[in-house]
Amino acid sequence: MTVCLQPDVIFVRAEVLSAHLSAINPSESPTLMSQKIYLAGKLVSKEQAVVSVYDHGLLYGDGIFEGIRVYSKKVFRMKDHIDRLYESALAIRLTIPLTPAEMTRALEETVAANNIVDGYVRLVVTRGAGSLGLDIRRTSNPQVIIIADSISLYPEELYEKGMEIITASTIRNHPGAVSPRIKSLNYLNNILAKIEGTDADCQEALMLNHLGHVAECTGDNIFIVKNGVLKTPPTDAGILEGITRNVVLELAAAEGIPVQETTLIRHDIYVADECFLTGSAAEVIPVNKLDGRVIGGGSPGPITKQLRARFQKYVREA
Numbered sequence: 001m002t003v004c005l006q007p008d009v010i011f012v013r014a015e016v017l018s019a020h021l022s023a024i025n026p027s028e029s030p031t032l033m034s035q036k037i038y039l040a041g042k043l044v045s046k047e048q049a050v051v052s053v054y055d056h057g058l059l060y061g062d063g064i065f066e067g068i069r070v071y072s073k074k075v076f077r078m079k080d081h082i083d084r085l086y087e088s089a090l091a092i093r094l095t096i097p098l099t100p101a102e103m104t105r106a107l108e109e110t111v112a113a114n115n116i117v118d119g120y121v122r123l124v125v126t127r128g129a130g131s132l133g134l135d136i137r138r139t140s141n142p143q144v145i146i147i148a149d150s151i152s153l154y155p156e157e158l159y160e161k162g163m164e165i166i167t168a169s170t171i172r173n174h175p176g177a178v179s180p181r182i183k184s185l186n187y188l189n190n191i192l193a194k195i196e197g198t199d200a201d202c203q204e205a206l207m208l209n210h211l212g213h214v215a216e217c218t219g220d221n222i223f224i225v226k227n228g229v230l231k232t233p234p235t236d237a238g239i240l241e242g243i244t245r246n247v248v249l250e251l252a253a254a255e256g257i258p259v260q261e262t263t264l265i266r267h268d269i270y271v272a273d274e275c276f277l278t279g280s281a282a283e284v285i286p287v288n289k290l291d292g293r294v295i296g297g298g299s300p301g302p303i304t305k306q307l308r309a310r311f312q313k314y315v316r317e318a
């Protein structure tokens with residue numbers, strides 16, 4: 001960890017924060033020589049992008065974030081991401097020091113300054129520097145950090161053949177503790193499940209909720225197709241209301257595919273005709289196996305392929 005000591009303040013470089021955050025969604029570490037990071041109202045170099053080690057975002061995961069795609073220089077579903085960010089802020093009683101319109105402009109400027117054509121943006125708002133205690137009244141200056149970067153997707157082979165996943169023993173956060181609707185900087189719940197996945201040589205892991213129902217994967221929402229009906233858990237299953245999930249639900253409805261937001265158990269996935277995951281980073285990715293059970297024919301089904309193709313077209317047009 002690169003730490004600079006200055007008279008009264010200790011700083012940790014934003015690239016260190018960025019390295020921690022890249023564990024949440026697979027994004028390549030910054031590679032652009034002239035990369036500009038938005039921090040505290042300015043576009044600065046990576047070296048200048050520093051936040052205090054007393055920031056509660058670092059000390060406690062006390063903050064919120066968004067993972068956003070850029071397609072053809074345009075921020076995808078900007079308003080949805082801004083809305084979700086401000087809803088997460090409201091839920092954790094964090095006052096973001098920018099209005100939604102200012103945040104929108106800051107995002108657009110950061111994308112343009114980094115010449116991102118197709119890429120990924122990580123928008124982070126921390127609680128700000130405080131004391132070593134939990135009391136948010138002792139914090140000040142929430143930090144807005146915007147990192148625009150390239151993105152590394154899952155290998156193409158997984159999109160063609162499907163991905164194998166397992167069910168993690170770690171359940172998704174109880175909505176009465178930290179609601180999964182909050183896109184909080186504290187992703188330990190998901191990281192613990194992801195470790196179980198990678199230990200089993202799987203890139204994703206399914207998480208159940210406290211009732212044993214299907215919730216979502218560590219960084220993606222889950223869908224199945226059964227007898228021509230597209231099904232996904234409802235938001236009250238304790239999931240992040242994914243922006244890609246909502247786009248896929250809209251596209252499916254427009255394609256005339258019947259859609260149900262309904263409670264699912266693992267058995268429903270084992271016996272599904274098709275299964276796929278959605279997320280800003282992964283887009284629409286087929287699943288061919290859960291816990292060693294082959295799903296459908298073991299390769300991406302027709303509705304999965306149709307929605308993936310429709311999604312690919314939509315992101316270029318939107």
Ligand SMILES: Cc1ncc(COP(=O)(O)O)c(C=O)c1O
Pocket residue numbers: 025067190216217218219220221239240241242243244245278279280281
């Ligand atoms: C836990 C979790 N669920 C679902 C998603 C997918 O959400 P979105 O489509 O908004 O990227 C993510 C994405 O980061 C996530 O972290």
